[in-house]
């Protein structure tokens with residue numbers, strides 16, 4: 202029994218079509234520009250930090266407008282995560298983990314805030330505002346002075362109080 206001609210035609214049509222499409226046909230390739238906009242990772246040593254700068258002086262205003270409602274005055278007593286204080290509390294019965302008492306790298310503050318804050322509108326702050334509010338958070342944690350400019354060079358050089366208490370605890374298992 203021979204295959205009817207219209208069936209052969211159908212097989213040829215769909216077969217050739219499948220060969221012509223190298224992808225499933227959803228969306229389009231991501232351009233380098235679009236990819237750069239998503240590539241926001243900042244590493245502990247500062248790799249990936251953008252241009253821009255700001256100090257706690259400008260950062261106080263950014264904080265007031267975009268963060269205060271949830272994180273409270275001076276990063277304490279807000280309705281959400283406490284951001285300041287707790288210094289020296291980690292070895293006590295009630296450890297208070299904040300940026301100042303716990304976080305090992307200042308660059309992570311920039312990375313985190315750029316990715317995730319303000320909570321309801323992440324991605325809306327400019328690089329200058331991000332550096333400024335990072336400087337403000339470091340200032341209210343007594344880590345830097347109010348006038349100190351934070352940028353891609355100075356931020357990685359900030360020494361966080363709890364930095365040296367992070368140790369490698371790598372136990373080889375086999």
Ligand code: HEC
Pocket residue numbers: 263264267268269270271272281282283284298299300310313314318319320321334
């Ligand atoms: C609408 C409320 C809200 C606003 C506004 C807001 N945050 Fe947050 N923030 C949160 C919440 C909720 C968390 C905890 C998120 C989690 O643990 O997943 C948080 C966590 C954080 C943390 C991490 C704290 C830690 O130790 O884990 C930082 C840093 C931070 N916010 C900074 C900011 C900054 C800077 C701004 C302003 C630019 C801001 N937040 C605005 C709600 C808010």
